[in-house]
Amino acid sequence: MHHTENRGLMGDTAKVDQDAVLRARVLLLGSDRPSNRVEIEAYRTLAQVSPRVYLPKLARALVARTWELRDPKAHVVLYAEAVDAVRRYDAEAPDRKDQLNGALRGYQHALFAAGRRAEGRAVCEELAAAGQYGRLAVVLAEEGRHGEAADLYARHIVPGSADVSEWTLIEWAAELDAAGRRGEALEVFARVVAEARRTAAEDRSPLASLVWKLDHYARMLRAAGRRSEETAARREALTLLTRLAAGGEPVSWSNIQASWVTLLVLSGRPAEPAATPDAPLPAFGVHLYHGWSPDTREEYFASVPSLEQRVAALRASGDLPGLVAAQRRLTVRRALRWETCGRRAEEVLRPDFDEGVALARRLPEDRSSVARALVDRSMFLLAVKRYEEAHADFAEAFALDSGTPIVTGT
Template identity: 75%
Template sequence: MGNAGKYSQDAVLRARVLLLGSEEPSLRERLDAYRVLAEVSPRAYLPKLVDALIERAHWLDDPQLHLALYAEAVVAARRIDLDAPNRGERLGQALSGYEHRLFAAGRRAEGRAVCEELAEAGRYGRLAVVLAEEGRHGEAADLLGRHVAPGDADVSAWTLIEWAAALDAAGRHEEALEVFARVVDEARRKAADDRAPLASLVWKSEQYARMLRAAGRPADEAAARRETLGLLGRLARGGEPVNWSNIQASWVTLLVLSGRPGEPAATPDAPLPAFGVHPVHGWSPDVREEYVASIPELERQTDALRESGDLPGLIAAQRRLTVRRALHWETSGRRAEESLLPSFDEGVNLARRPNAGPGALVRALTDRSMFLLAVKRYEEAHADFAEATTLQPIVTRT
C-alpha cells in the first residue's frame, strides 16, 4: 500500500473527496491530492502525479520551481511499477525535462548523467549532443552510428546532418562525406518531386561543397558548386516552385556549422554548441545562452581590430560575429532582413580589400548569397554566388 503513515487518514480522505467532488479542482489542488494518494495507492496515482507535476512545470516561469518539479516527477516515475502502462514514456518525459533544467542551471555533470540514463533506455539523441558539446566528437559519432542503420530511409535529415558533423569534427572526413551525401541525395529527390523547396537543396549542396573542399577533393567540390549555381540560376529565372514560409532554421544551422573551424576546440570544462544540431531544439540551454551572449564581446573585438589594422583578424572575428547575429536573428523571431544584411555586406566589403587573404571573398560572397536566398532575393543570391564561382578556381590552386 505504500507509505501510508506519511499522511493522516484525514488528509487521504480530503484528497479523495476533492477529486470526487462535483467541481473540477485546480491543477495545484489536484497535484496536492495526487501527492497524498500516491503514497497510499501508488499504482493508481503515481502516473497521475507524474503527469500533474510535468503539467505544473509547463505553466510556471520560475527556473528553480521547474527544476524541483521535474526532480519530483523523476522520483515518482521511477516508483511506477515496471509493468504499468506507459511507464517508459512517463519516465522518459520526466528525465528529459529534468536534464534540460539541470543544463539550464549549469549543472552539466548531473545533466549528462541523466542523458546517459536516457540513452540506456534508447533515447540517445541528447547524449550525442552533450558529447559533441564537450568535444567528444568521436563518441558522439559512434553513438549516432549505432542507431542509424545504413540505408535507413526513415532517418531524418537533421539526424544525418548531426552525424556527419560529429564525424567531420572527429577527423573522419570520408565517413562524414558519405553520410552527408545521403542528405543531399534525399534533398534532390524531394526537390525533383516538388516535395521540398529548392532553397533547402541549395543550402545542403553548399555545405557539401565546403566539406569536399576541407577533405581535399577540389574536383568534386567544383561539381557540387556548379550544381548549386545551376539551382540558384533556376530560382533567379523562375522563383521557387514550392511554397514555403519558414525554413530558415536549415540555413542558419548549416551557416553555424560552417563557422566551427573558426571556434576554439570544445572540452568538458569549456563546452561549445554541438555544431550541426538544430540550435533551438538541440543545443543545451547553457551553451546556447553563452554562445549568443558572446555577441557584445565579439563586437568589442571587431571594433578593436578595425583600429589596429589587422585585416585577417578582423575578417575572422567579423564572420564569427555575423554567424552569431544570424543565429539570434533566426531564433528570436525577428525577420527584418535589413537588421542582418549589413553584417553580410560588411563581410564582403572587408574581403574585397587588398591583402584580405585567399578565399576570403569567396566565403563572404557565398555567405551573403545563402542569406539572400533565405530572404527570397533570388537574383541577388545568384549574382553573389556566380561571382564567388568565378573566383573559386584561383582559390582551389592555392
C-alpha cells in the same frame, strides 16, 4: 516544495494520516478547481493510499507546475519528483515507458539549465540506454567528445535506412568531421545531398534547400583536398541558382531557414575554440531547437557583446584580416538569433552580410575571403528569396575561386 516524507511507504495506510487523506479528497472534489500547487499536495497524500490511481496524476501535475515557474532550481526539484513518481508506477502500467522518458527529458533539461551538467549527462545516458540517444550525442559533442558522439550515431543508424531524417545525418556527419574522420563524414553528407537532389527533382522540396546542402558539401570537399569534386558541387549549385533567378522556386515553401542557418553555424566551427568537458560549446550541426543544452546556448549568445567589442577594437586598430574573421563570427551568431527569434525582417540581418563582403573586398590579395563572404551573403539572400542577387553573388564567388569567368545576367 519538494516533499519527501513517507517516500517508500506507498500503500502503507497504517502510517498515513487519514484526516489528511480526507482533506485531500475534499479539495479535489470541491466545486472550484484547485490550483496546480494544491493538486500536487493532494496527490502526494493520496498516492500513499492509492498509488496506482494517483501516482500518474502526481507526475503529470508536477510537470505542469514547471510550466508555471521560471526558476531552474525549482524545475530540477519538480522533475526529480516526477521521475520518482513514474518509477513507482506498476511495471505494467500503460505508457509507463513513454511517461518515464518524458519526465527524464524534462529533468535533464532542468539540470543543464541549473548548471548541473554532470548530473544532466547521467540522465541522458539513461535515456540513451532506453533507445533515445540523441540528447547524449549532443552532450558528447558539446564536450568535445566527437568520436564518441559519431560512434553513438553509428550504433543507432541502420545503414541504408530510409527512416533516418536529414537532420540526424547532418548531425552525424558533423561529428565525424569534428573527429577528423573526413572520409566518413563526406560519405554521410553525400547521402544528405543525394536525398535532397531526389526530392527536389520530384518537386517535393525546394531548390534552395539543395543549394544550401551543396554549398556545405563543397566546403567539406575543399577541407578534404578534393578540389575537382568541390568545383563540381559549386557548379551544380550555380546551375540551380541560375534556374531560381530565372523562374523562382518550382514549389512553394515558407519556413526552411532553419536548414540554412544550421549549416551556416556549422561552417563557423573552425573559427571557434575546441570544446572540452570543462568548457563546453554548442553542438555545431545541431539546430538550436533540436537539442542545444541550455547552458551552452546561453554562453553562445552571451558572447555577442564581447564579440561586438572585439570587432570595434579590430576596426580601430586596422587589423583587417582579424576584423574579417571576427565579423563573420559575430554574423553567424546574429543569424542564429534572427532565425530563432521570430522577427525575420530581411533588413535586420542584411547589413551584417553586406559588411562582411565590404570588409573582404578590402583584402584584394585574399580572393578566398572575398569568395567566402560572397557565398555567405548569397546563401542568406537565398533564404529571403532574393534569387537574382543570390545568383549574382554566387557567380562572382565561383569566378574568383575557380578563375572561370561567369556571366551573371539572367
